[in-house]
Amino acid sequence: MHSLPHQTSQPPPMEDQNQCTTEDQQMQNLNLPEVLLHGPPGFSSVLQPPYSQKFHLLNHSSLPLHQFAATHPHHCAAVAAVLCDGGYPLTADMLSLLPSLRLVVTASAGTDHVDLDECRRRGIQVAGAGNLFSEDVADLAVALLIDVVMKISAADRSLRKRHVDSRAFTLASKVTGKRVGIVGLGRIGLEVAHRLEALECMVSYNSRKQKPFVPYPFYSTVLELATNTNVLVLCCSLNDQTRHMINREVMLALGKGGVIVNVGRGALIDQKQLINCLMEGEIGGAGLDVFENEPLVDEHFFSLDNVVLSPHAGFSTLDSYLAICQLLGRNLEAFFSNNTLITPVI
Ligand SMILES: O=CC(=O)O
Secondary structure, three states: OOOOOOOOOOOOOOOOOOOOOOOOHHHHOOOOOOOEEOOOOOOHHHOOHHHHHOOEEEEEOOOOOHHHHOOOOHHHHHHHHEEOOOOOOOHHHHHHHOOOOEEEOOOOOOOOOOOOHHHHHHEEEOOOOOOHHHHHHHHHHHHHHHHHHOHHHHHHHHHHHHOHHHHHOOOOOOOOOOOEEEEEEOHHHHHHHHHHHHOEEEEEEEEEOOOOOOOOOEEEHHHHHHHHOOOOEEEEOOOOOOOOEEHHHHHHHHHHOOOOEOOOOHHHHHHHHHHHHHOOOOOOOEEEEEOOOOOOHHHHHHHOOOOOOOOOOOOOOOOHHHHHHHHHHHHHHHHHHOOOOOEEOO
16 A cells, blocks of 8 residues: 655654644634545644645544544535545545545545546546656666566575575576566656666557657557566556456466566556466566555565565655655645646546
């Protein structure tokens, strides 16, 4: 589950801000837009002054939203905006608990956790992280690729067990010159492609449509892409068309030496089939930042030495954390001053 790390260098989270402490405070808050925080405990620390003082923040993290709505009906009736974290679903049912809602701001680039159709139907605007995390995520994708292919983490684990004889390893393979297929050539995919060019990889891609002005070969299906490459890097968003697009057939086409890197969403891959293919040696390895059923990670991965795992951390550099804190506040401020959203989704 994408969820912003809680930065200990930040001021402590403002818990239970729905519990107004004094009448003065309540009077002051009366004129501020009601913004509901929908994320992990401590999520409120993403809004720092001056933004945190411009809105009346409601924190329901200790109660599921429907219970919060039952116990705080007046607040919920007035909520004009939701500030949510990736991985915290906002379904049509949940949105129906917020009749005055006009804006959703999510701290993620992906929006698969928000029912966008319902937002469109109700005229609710949505803002996201835009391209803020693209460079970090692309860096991580390439790092995972290099790690799996050159067996860096596996070697590290082995050395820590005092197996210092490097000849005991199965040989790694070269990153330079690899044929890498990128699935989803948006901003993250392009950032990955640029980095791979420096490694002299042969990049090709699949996406919904062929992109004009892109020098890389295009394959109209992931199956064709897998057939013609050694590595797949998944950078696309999750939707009904892309769910489980990487199935057993695609993995078999990638082949025994093939590697899959996933920095998109876990459910792009049929995870059960991935585990089977890894265990049976039908593909060579995987570098995974995302999983089906996050925050759980299927324990079968833990015993596989050809898999490198990362806890959905592609976006979690301190620089990006500070930048997203600003961006969330700026989107809220823009909306409530009747200006265009900074990073609109719809
Ligand atoms: O997964 C991370 C994001 O969607 O920003």
